Amino acid sequence: MIMLFFMNKNIDEKTGEDGRADVVTLGRDAPLRLDSGEEISAFDVAYKSWGRLNEDRSNVVLVCHALTGDHYVRGISPITGKRGWWENMVGPGKPVDTDLYFVLCINVLGSCAGTVGPASLNPATGKPYGLDFPVITIGDMVRAQAMLLDYLKIETLFSVIGGSMGGMQALQWAADYPERVKTAIAIATTWRHSAQNIAFHEVGRQAIMADANWKGGRYLDREEQPHAGLAVARMAAHITYMSESGLTSRFGRSLQDRDKLAFGFDADFQIESYLRHQGISFVDRFDANSYLYITRAMDYYDLSADHDGVLAKVFQGTKTRFCVLSFTSDWLYTTEESRHIARSLNAIGARVSFADIDMDKGHDSFLLDCAEMDGIVRGFLNSEAEMMGVQGS
Amino acid sequence: MIMLFFMNKNIDEKTGEDGRADVVTLGRDAPLRLDSGEEISAFDVAYKSWGRLNEDRSNVVLVCHALTGDHYVRGISPITGKRGWWENMVGPGKPVDTDLYFVLCINVLGSCAGTVGPASLNPATGKPYGLDFPVITIGDMVRAQAMLLDYLKIETLFSVIGGSMGGMQALQWAADYPERVKTAIAIATTWRHSAQNIAFHEVGRQAIMADANWKGGRYLDREEQPHAGLAVARMAAHITYMSESGLTSRFGRSLQDRDKLAFGFDADFQIESYLRHQGISFVDRFDANSYLYITRAMDYYDLSADHDGVLAKVFQGTKTRFCVLSFTSDWLYTTEESRHIARSLNAIGARVSFADIDMDKGHDSFLLDCAEMDGIVRGFLNSEAEMMGVQGS
Numbered sequence: 001m002i003m004l005f006f007m008n009k010n011i012d013e014k015t016g017e018d019g020r021a022d023v024v025t026l027g028r029d030a031p032l033r034l035d036s037g038e039e040i041s042a043f044d045v046a047y048k049s050w051g052r053l054n055e056d057r058s059n060v061v062l063v064c065h066a067l068t069g070d071h072y073v074r075g076i077s078p079i080t081g082k083r084g085w086w087e088n089m090v091g092p093g094k095p096v097d098t099d100l101y102f103v104l105c106i107n108v109l110g111s112c113a114g115t116v117g118p119a120s121l122n123p124a125t126g127k128p129y130g131l132d133f134p135v136i137t138i139g140d141m142v143r144a145q146a147m148l149l150d151y152l153k154i155e156t157l158f159s160v161i162g163g164s165m166g167g168m169q170a171l172q173w174a175a176d177y178p179e180r181v182k183t184a185i186a187i188a189t190t191w192r193h194s195a196q197n198i199a200f201h202e203v204g205r206q207a208i209m210a211d212a213n214w215k216g217g218r219y220l221d222r223e224e225q226p227h228a229g230l231a232v233a234r235m236a237a238h239i240t241y242m243s244e245s246g247l248t249s250r251f252g253r254s255l256q257d258r259d260k261l262a263f264g265f266d267a268d269f270q271i272e273s274y275l276r277h278q279g280i281s282f283v284d285r286f287d288a289n290s291y292l293y294i295t296r297a298m299d300y301y302d303l304s305a306d307h308d309g310v311l312a313k314v315f316q317g318t319k320t321r322f323c324v325l326s327f328t329s330d331w332l333y334t335t336e337e338s339r340h341i342a343r344s345l346n347a348i349g350a351r352v353s354f355a356d357i358d359m360d361k362g363h364d365s366f367l368l369d370c371a372e373m374d375g376i377v378r379g380f381l382n383s384e385a386e387m388m389g390v391q392g393s
Numbered sequence: 394m395i396m397l398f399f400m401n402k403n404i405d406e407k408t409g410e411d412g413r414a415d416v417v418t419l420g421r422d423a424p425l426r427l428d429s430g431e432e433i434s435a436f437d438v439a440y441k442s443w444g445r446l447n448e449d450r451s452n453v454v455l456v457c458h459a460l461t462g463d464h465y466v467r468g469i470s471p472i473t474g475k476r477g478w479w480e481n482m483v484g485p486g487k488p489v490d491t492d493l494y495f496v497l498c499i500n501v502l503g504s505c506a507g508t509v510g511p512a513s514l515n516p517a518t519g520k521p522y523g524l525d526f527p528v529i530t531i532g533d534m535v536r537a538q539a540m541l542l543d544y545l546k547i548e549t550l551f552s553v554i555g556g557s558m559g560g561m562q563a564l565q566w567a568a569d570y571p572e573r574v575k576t577a578i579a580i581a582t583t584w585r586h587s588a589q590n591i592a593f594h595e596v597g598r599q600a601i602m603a604d605a606n607w608k609g610g611r612y613l614d615r616e617e618q619p620h621a622g623l624a625v626a627r628m629a630a631h632i633t634y635m636s637e638s639g640l641t642s643r644f645g646r647s648l649q650d651r652d653k654l655a656f657g658f659d660a661d662f663q664i665e666s667y668l669r670h671q672g673i674s675f676v677d678r679f680d681a682n683s684y685l686y687i688t689r690a691m692d693y694y695d696l697s698a699d700h701d702g703v704l705a706k707v708f709q710g711t712k713t714r715f716c717v718l719s720f721t722s723d724w725l726y727t728t729e730e731s732r733h734i735a736r737s738l739n740a741i742g743a744r745v746s747f748a749d750i751d752m753d754k755g756h757d758s759f760l761l762d763c764a765e766m767d768g769i770v771r772g773f774l775n776s777e778a779e780m781m782g783v784q785g786s
Contacts, residue, residue: 036656135656195640195664196632202665203629205658206672210621212605228603235596236629239589244724247588253695261693263429263528265598265685269692271588272595279599292658299662300654302646331637331724 018075019050019103023114026147035300038134042123045148046114047071047106050090051098053154054393060154061096061381062145063105064162064169067237067294068286070113071105074098079113079285088369095378096161100385100392106148108141108169110293115144118289119220130217130289138165138301142172146180158390159381161185163366164333165294168301171341174320175303183384185323185377188330188366190337191311191344192302197332200240201295204233208288217289230288231279238278243329243362247271311344318345322352323380325366325373332363353380411468412443412496416507419540426536428693431527435516438541439507440464440499443483444491446547447786453547454489454774455538456498457555457562460630460687461679463506464498467491472506472678481762488771489554493778493785499541501534501562503686508537511682512613523610523682531558531694535565539573551783552774554578556759557726558687561694564734567713568696576777578716578770581723581759583730584704584737585695590725593633594688597626601681610682623681624672631671636722636755640664704737711738715745716773718759718766725756746773 023046026032031041048071053059063073063086070077074084074091090096090103107115110133118133125132149157160170160181167189174184190197208214211229219225239247251271255261258268267273307313322345326338335356342354357372359365366373385391416439419425424434441464446452456466456479463470467477467484483489483496500508503526511526518525542550553563553574560582567577583590601607604622612618632640644664648654651661660666700706715738719731728749735747750765752758759766778784 038656131658135658192646194637195644195646195662196635196637198646198662199628199632199640199664199668202660202662202668203625203632206628206669207600207603207625209658210600210625211603232596232600232603232625235592235599239592239596242589244587244589244727247592251588253585253588253591253698263431265524265528265602265689267595269588269591269595271592275592275595276599296658305646334637 019048019073021046021048021071021114023047024148024151026144026151032140032144032147034134034140035137036134040116040134043116043144044114044120045106045109045116045144047104047148048073049105050074050103051101052393053102054391057154058156058158058388058390059101059385059392060149060157061101061103062149062157062160062173063090063096063103064145064160064166064173065105065108066162066164066166067298068234068282068291069166070111071107072113073103073105085367089374089377095374096381097378101158101381102393106145108165108294109144110136110141110290110297112287112290117287118217118293119287128220130220133289133293135296135300136293137297138168138172139176141297142169142176145169145173146177149180156180156182158385158388159183159185161187161377162189163187164189164363165298167333168298171303172301174318174322175314178315178318178320181320182388183321183323183381185325185380186338186341187325187373188327188333188338188363190333191341192304193299194337198299200236201299203236204295205292207232207236208292211288214288217292219288225283226288227283230283230286230291231276233291234282234286235275235279238275240332241362241364243331243360245329246361249360311341312347315345315350316348318348318350320350321384322350323376324352324354325376326356327361327363327365328356328358329360330363330365412441412466414439414441414464414507416440417541417544419537419544425533425540427527427533428530429527433509433527436509436537437507437513438499438502438509438537440497440541441466442498443467443496444494445786446495447784450547451549451551451781451783452494452778452785453542453550454494454496455542455550455553455566456483456489456496457538457553457559457566458498458501459555459557459559460691461627461675461684462559463504464500465506466496466498478760482767482770488767489774490771494551494774495786497547499538501558501687502537503529503534503683503690505680505683510680511610511686512680521613523613526682526686528693529686529690531561531565531690532569534690535562535569538562538566539570542573549573549575551778551781552576552578554580554770555582556580557582557756558691560726561691564696565694567711567715568707571708571711571713574713575781576714576716576773578718578773579731579734580718580766581720581726581731581756583726584734585697586692587730591692593629594692596629597688598685600625600629601685604681607681610685612681618676619681620676623676623679623684624669626684627675627679628668628672631668633725634755634757636724636753638722639754642753704734705740708738708743709741711741711743713743714777715743716769717745717747718769719749720755720758721749721751722753723756723758
């Protein structure tokens with residue numbers, strides 16, 4: 001569906017604290033050509049926006065979500081029934097200030113929250129794509145986002161910001177559309193997936209595929225779903241999102257609802273109960289095939305692949321200004337990786353701020369309340385906005 | 394079966410480079426009382442020995458194996474068809490020198506390589522125990538080993554040595570039988586399983602239990618086995634045995650048998666292919682229920698639990714001499730944990746040597762060729778043997 005009323009009218013209206021969600025169908029005339037060589041046409045893209053677009057359309061901030069995220073950055077998500085995933089970062093008076101900026105978040109390609117993915121209906125068969133959906137990349141996600149921005153007649157992004165896979169998209173945006181990206185903020189992320197990163201994702205994918213209910217990806221029209229495998233995948237991944245010290249201080253060896261060991265295989269320890277809960281609650285909101293596709297996109301991510309492995313070459317001549325943030329306890333995408341991004345940008349004379357934030361909550365720190373992160377993002381955006389003369393509407 | 398001929402004769406004979414394996418039935422008269430409160434009687438214990446027992450039976454070194462190990466330290470294992478798992482450490486002229494020491498390795502309780510475990514026949518039913526096998530602890534494993542030593546009329550251990558779960562047993566031996574243990578060598582191990590350690594094991598257990606063929610542990614008399622779940626468990630665990638830098642230097646983002654990304658879910662990357670191989674080859678040699686039981690024993694491991702969480706108190710007054718070794722790149726059982734063990738021993742005036750070995754192969758370093766580890770173990774054993782007047786036969 002084409003939301004003409006949105007284009008003509010509502011984009012200029014304040015969207016309120018909870019923002020507004022929309023789905024548009026893109027690629028009707030010109031399909032999206034994927035890195036795989038395949039094409040998709042007439043595909044849905046879901047997104048949400050907050051704040052008001054200014055006169056010269058110069059105040060757009062694109063927020064990119066992570067692996068299991070969606071476009072419900074703020075407000076109650078109809079998918080989870082919970083508050084949005086980055087309310088501490090985005091909103092009125094927040095570091096990404098919706099009183100000043102027009103903020104967009106677009107559900108990524110391959111996801112299951114509104115944008116086309118393996119759970120969507122394949123127009124050729126009238127059934128869900130399953131594994132007939134083409135394998136996608138972070139670059140494909142970004143190109144789909146660019147198509148939506150074209151549709152919305154938004155030429156430039158004042159900023160693109162994201163953590164984890166969101167940070168990968170922010171860097172990909174800056175690499176592929178240097179003229180369209182004024183500033184990019186990459187948090188708790190990397191420029192290429194490492195062998196260990198791939199290994200953890202492969203465990204998750206194998207857990208899903210090992211589930212007898214997965215059935216080669218053709219489970220959506222069945223009663224039995226590959227929930228057990230997907231829950232195991234989530235559990236394995238979740239460990240990588242937390243730090244050893246964070247787990248120790250939060251759970252340690254505390255027992256769950258008991259005084260002593262039960263000598264069985266129920267959840268004796270709180271950490272077991274917590275992990276099981278993470279797994280079980282995840283399957284209600286996420287599609288197993290989407291998990292395969294998006295982890296695959298992350299594993300394929302290597303910005304330097306076409307530049308002899310030299311990241312600096314990717315950004316040669318860029319005018320984009322970068323802010324790179326890492327967390328000391330993040331062992332999934334480490335400080336060293338963020339430092340490499342910052343140094344690579346430095347080496348070619350790009351403007352880059354880098355901070356390694358001392359926080360013991362591991363990779364997921366970027367989703368949590370963190371005054372230092374908030375202060376840096378706020379300061380970076382506001383000073384760049386001032387220098388560039390970007391104003392709210 | 395009672396190997397009387399062994400007791401009377403062969404124990405004094407040189408057992409050759411490949412050693413000799415035996416199984417004895419223990420607990421016929423007095424059962425083994427487990428930490429859970431349950432008892433097992435008339436249970437098999439499998440072990441292997443190398444070298445020759447000296448006159449005063451003072452040259453015994455007990456080698457303790459890790460989670461998925463067995464008693465085939467040297468020689469061709471009939472289980473794997475491969476060379477033993479610690480040939481670089483144990484043998485004629487090796488750091489644990491079988492020309493000098495009488496070396497024993499005992500398959501742990503709960504395992505599936507000869508000692509009683511969940512795959513053994515339950516005499517009460519004539520069928521495999523499955524989950525009717527009692528939950529065991531590292532302490533139970535050690536008590537079963539002590540029963541075997543009693544049976545073999547070996548009162549004292551010149552040394553008990555092990556890496557990973559083997560190191561846990563070495564420390565447990567020193568804690569529970571201080572008079573019987575002259576020296577203990579604990580490599581790449583910990584004094585209690587951390588929340589992160591438990592979390593990774595819980596993922597493995599859930600992967601097994603999620604396998605539709607697991608069937609509550611009652612799969613051994615069926616054709617379909619929970620191989621897929623067990624393989625996923627092994628894959629997840631295997632990542633924790635290697636370091637990020639080790640994975641990067643060995644695999645990086647190298648592709649497997651292809652020039653470019655295949656845009657599918659086969660193993661594009663070498664690390665994926667390697668991990669899948671680790672998973673698939675594991676299921677041929679290990680029982681899924683044993684994996685549940687032994688990981689549970691490790692999770693329950695906390696030497697300080699009955700001592701107000703103060704490890705030093707465990708070893709108060711000990712005369713055992715300790716050697717504690719860690720590897721810089723081991724993030725499963727970290728240098729900090731080994732240092733804590735060494736410091737705790739130091740604090741109560743126990744004799745302890747501690748070394749943190751610079752090696753980038755992660756936790757599995759203890760299984761690999763490592764001149765520094767070899768040198769330290771050899772030096773520690775030989776100097777202690779000299780001080781104690783221990784000689785070969």
